[in-house]
Amino acid sequence: MGPAPGWRPGAGGGPEARPGQRRDPPRPMKPPLPQKICAACGRPFAWRRKWARDWEQVRFCSEACRSGRYAKAKEKHRKGA
Numbered sequence: 001m002g003p004a005p006g007w008r009p010g011a012g013g014g015p016e017a018r019p020g021q022r023r024d025p026p027r028p029m030k031p032p033l034p035q036k037i038c039a040a041c042g043r044p045f046a047w048r049r050k051w052a053r054d055w056e057q058v059r060f061c062s063e064a065c066r067s068g069r070y071a072k073a074k075e076k077h078r079k080g081a
């Protein structure tokens, strides 16, 4: 003797069975985000919301690259080798 067919744990009105909760509606195709090449590490990076205001001035992919930490770390690495 087992549970009745169709029985599932948590099907008795748990937090998952909230009425009015629907799946995300299908979204239309998004246009590709603009990309730039980071001036410090040379990697491509995509537009981010935080850069919405000054995307024209953005040159680095991250705070580390912007502050020059990336280049310094690379230099150190070479010196040590």
Ligand SMILES: [Zn+2]
Pocket (backbone or CB within 6 Å): 038, 039, 040, 041, 042, 043, 060, 061, 062, 065, 070
């Ligand atoms: Zn970078």
